[in-house]
Amino acid sequence: EDQVTQSPEALRLQEGESSSLNCSYTVSGLRGLFWYRQDPGKGPEFLFTLYSAGEEKEKERLKATLTKKESFLHITAPKPEDSATYLCAVLSTGSARQLTFGSGTQLTVLP
Amino acid sequence: NAGVTQTPKFQVLKTGQSMTLQCAQDMNHNSMYWYRQDPGMGLRLIYYSASEGTTDKGEVPNGYNVSRLNKREFSLRLESAAPSQTSVYFCASSETGTGLRYTFGSGTRLTVV
Numbered sequence: 001e002d003q004v005t006q007s008p009e010a011l012r013l014q015e016g017e018s019s020s021l022n023c024s025y026t027v028s029g030l031r032g033l034f035w036y037r038q039d040p041g042k043g044p045e046f047l048f049t050l051y052s053a054g055e056e057k058e059k060e061r062l063k064a065t066l067t068k069k070e071s072f073l074h075i076t077a078p079k080p081e082d083s084a085t086y087l088c089a090v091l092s093t094g095s096a097r098q099l100t101f102g103s104g105t106q107l108t109v110l111p
Numbered sequence: 112n113a114g115v116t117q118t119p120k121f122q123v124l125k126t127g128q129s130m131t132l133q134c135a136q137d138m139n140h141n142s143m144y145w146y147r148q149d150p151g152m153g154l155r156l157i158y159y160s161a162s163e164g165t166t167d168k169g170e171v172p173n174g175y176n177v178s179r180l181n182k183r184e185f186s187l188r189l190e191s192a193a194p195s196q197t198s199v200y201f202c203a204s205s206e207t208g209t210g211l212r213y214t215f216g217s218g219t220r221l222t223v224v
Contacts, residue, residue: 004153032211043115043201043215044154087154091211098144098169099213103153 002027002092004102012108013078021073021086021105029093033071035064036087038104044087078109113137117202117216124192124223132187132219134202142205143185144169144213145177147198154201160185192223 003026013019025033032051036044048057050066057064061082063074073086085106089099115136124130136143141162146154156169160179174196176188185204189196199220203213 009151034211034213036213041218043203043217044213046212046214049212089154098156098159099154099211100156101146101154103151 002090002095002100004088004090004100006086006088006102006105008105009103010106010108012110013075015079015109015111016077018074018076018078020075021107023071023073023088023102024069025071025088025090026069027090027092027094027100031091031093031095033066034089034091034099035071035073036089038085038087047086075107078107080109080111083107083109114214115202115204115216117200117219119219120217122219122221124189124221126193126223128192129188129190130192131189132200132202132221133184134186134216135184136202136204136214137183138204138206138214139182140204140206140214141182143179144203144205145175145185145187146201146203147171148201148218149198157187157200189221192221194223197221197223 005024007022035047038044048064053068065072085104087104089101118133144159145157158177160166163182178186199218201218202216
């Protein structure tokens with residue numbers, strides 16, 4: 001059974017204080033790891049897909065990295081508008097097209 | 112471009128009542144999904160449709176039925192609502208291929224009393 005664990009559950013940062021969110025996963029075989037951002041009252045919004053260990057993707061202040069057991073979402077010099085819940089999901093070789101999601105990290109960036 | 116549209120946005124039901132959640136996408140995606148989101152439990156797959164005319168159970172299908180009406184529309188039906196079905200429901204669609212980039216609707220917040 002595919003499992004995704006995200007930590008911490010919640011994180012409060014001061015504006016400009018860089019940090020990382022963790023996503024640990026257990027799958028039979030990884031086809032892809034996905035990061036989404038979810039704002040309150042809205043559906044998740046796609047950020048990145050990573051396919052193999054060592055791969056990195058960047059978008060503005062966010063950088064996602066992948067190893068064989070976990071992924072990190074690094075946030076550099078965050079701004080208040082980066083406040084959201086960040087969701088990690090995996091697609092395994094045992095799945096058709098269904099993603100398995102973690103429970104998310106709620107990030108708050110204080111001005 | 113509207114993306115994925117869900118209706119209604121909010122609904123309150125009494126135990127035992129039935130209702131249908133509607134979802135439509137305008138991106139010509141083949142695959143569509145219904146997830147529920149509960150605090151501390153993340154998104155859990157209820158049902159999915161890999162292509163028009165097919166549907167399959169996900170992780171938590173009990174108490175739900177689905178219909179893939181055509182390529183655009185995928186509805187979720189609660190035949191006899193229970194308080195345990197109080198949740199936020201999200202519909203999503205994805206493109207064909209290895210990208211599997213989901214596009215989500217804005218959700219339906221359902222309360223069963």
